[in-house]
Amino acid sequence: MNQSRHRRIACFGLVLAMVAALRLPVWGEQPGATADPAKTEMGEIVGMLAEPNRVKQIFAIDRSQIDRNLEKAARIIIEQGTMQPDGRFRIPVAVGKRVDVVIDLRDGGRIEGVHLGVRRSDFVEADPPLTKSEAEKVRKVALKLNVFENEIDILSLTGNAQYAVALLNKRRTTPFYNSQPGEIIWRLEVWRFEKPEDAEYWLKDPEELFVIHYRERLPATEYARKRILLDAKLGGLQLTPSQKSIDVGTIAIPELKPGIQLRNAPAGPVEKSEFDPQ
Numbered sequence: 129m130n131q132s133r134h135r136r137i138a139c140f141g142l143v144l145a146m147v148a149a150l151r152l153p154v155w156g157e158q159p160g161a162t163a164d165p166a167k168t169e170m171g172e173i174v175g176m177l178a179e180p181n182r183v184k185q186i187f188a189i190d191r192s193q194i195d196r197n198l199e200k201a202a203r204i205i206i207e208q209g210t211m212q213p214d215g216r217f218r219i220p221v222a223v224g225k226r227v228d229v230v231i232d233l234r235d236g237g238r239i240e241g242v243h244l245g246v247r248r249s250d251f252v253e254a255d256p257p258l259t260k261s262e263a264e265k266v267r268k269v270a271l272k273l274n275v276f277e278n279e280i281d282i283l284s285l286t287g288n289a290q291y292a293v294a295l296l297n298k299r300r301t302t303p304f305y306n307s308q309p310g311e312i313i314w315r316l317e318v319w320r321f322e323k324p325e326d327a328e329y330w331l332k333d334p335e336e337l338f339v340i341h342y343r344e345r346l347p348a349t350e351y352a353r354k355r356i357l358l359d360a361k362l363g364g365l366q367l368t369p370s371q372k373s374i375d376v377g378t379i380a381i382p383e384l385k386p387g388i389q390l391r392n393a394p395a396g397p398v399e400k401s402e403f404d405p406q
Contacts, residue, residue: 169223171372173209173365177231179381180215184234188219188227188365191243191339215378221367229362229376237355237384242295242318242341243364244394249290250325256289263397266292266321266330273332277315278302283358286394292321292330295358297388301348312348316341316356316388355384361392 177183186209207227209219221227228241249255258266263285274280277298284295300313317340320333332338341358344351365374 169369169372170220171223171367171374173219173221173227173229173367173374173376175217175376176378177211177215177217177381178378180211180213182233182235182381183211184232185209186211186217186219186229186231188221188229189240190225190227191341192226221365223367223369223372226364226366229365231379231381233381233384235384237357239357239359239362239379239381239384240341241362241365242358242360242390243339244284244286244293244295244318244360245364246287246291246293246320249288251289257395258285258287258289258292258397260397260399262289262323262330263287263292266294269321269330269332270294270296270319274298276300276304277313281388283388283390284360284393284396286396287321290323291333292323294319294321295390299351310347310349311345312351313343313345314351315343317343353386354388355386356388357382357384358388358390359392360390360394 173188188207188209207219207221209217211217219229226243228243230238230240232238267282267285270282271280277300279299279301281297282294283297285292287293296317296319298315298317304313317338319338320336321330322333323330362376362379367374
């Protein structure tokens with residue numbers, strides 16, 4: 129990859145990221161249209177709920193269909209699941225669609241899948257893991273590109289030597305345009321990064337700048353009451369013509385405390401890779 133291409137990718141990623149960061153849309157995740165099974169090949173996601181009496185509903189969501197400006201939340205495609213009294217569940221899902229499983233609890237908490245997988249690197253001999261030193265470079269880029277929020281938690285940062293993914297929980301708690309007393313903006317997003325060939329820097333992945341989980345404008349007191357458990361095991365599930373059923377096993381339903389939490393995350397960065405220059 130030549131330097132001119134590096135510069136074009138850098139400019140493209142920076143401009144789009146800045147435009148996205150300066151937007152102030154409001155969004156609450158609501159069930160949208162369900163795919164028509166008669167028009168597409170369908171499969172299923174199955175599993176077992178450990179405490180089905182605590183579950184209000186279970187469904188799958190295709191986050192790639194969320195409008196990036198959040199002006200058309202109805203574009204979210206949700207496949208509603210069915211539950212049996214013993215905890216078994218089934219969610220019909222179109223083959224080829226990548227979805228996250230979401231579980232709404234009767235007490236108002238939520239368990240939802242998050243896709244933290246990355247593409248395999250282009251290394252022929254192996255797939256070198258992301259090292260701590262490279263992860264620190266990604267962290268700095270992520271924080272630098274977040275120009276609107278003043279509080280940013282990186283809940284997960286994983287990947288390999290070429291691709292990385294970060295889970296960002298971001299808040300704007302200081303006054304903003306037309307804000308009301310005690311009001312904040314909350315954004316929960318997955319950002320993907322790529323390290324160009326022979327480069328020492330990382331860029332936002334131009335093919336997928338970010339995936340939106342939540343973007344809301346709300347009172348700080350309401351945000352403080354949110355109880356969300358993100359589960360990487362329930363995210364990025366994709367059926368194929370050769371595998372039309374995915375069994376996610378038994379899903380534990382813990383008592384959720386206030387806050388945004390994560391479980392079953394991929395392994396974090398390593399100290400040093402065997403493929404690093406000696």
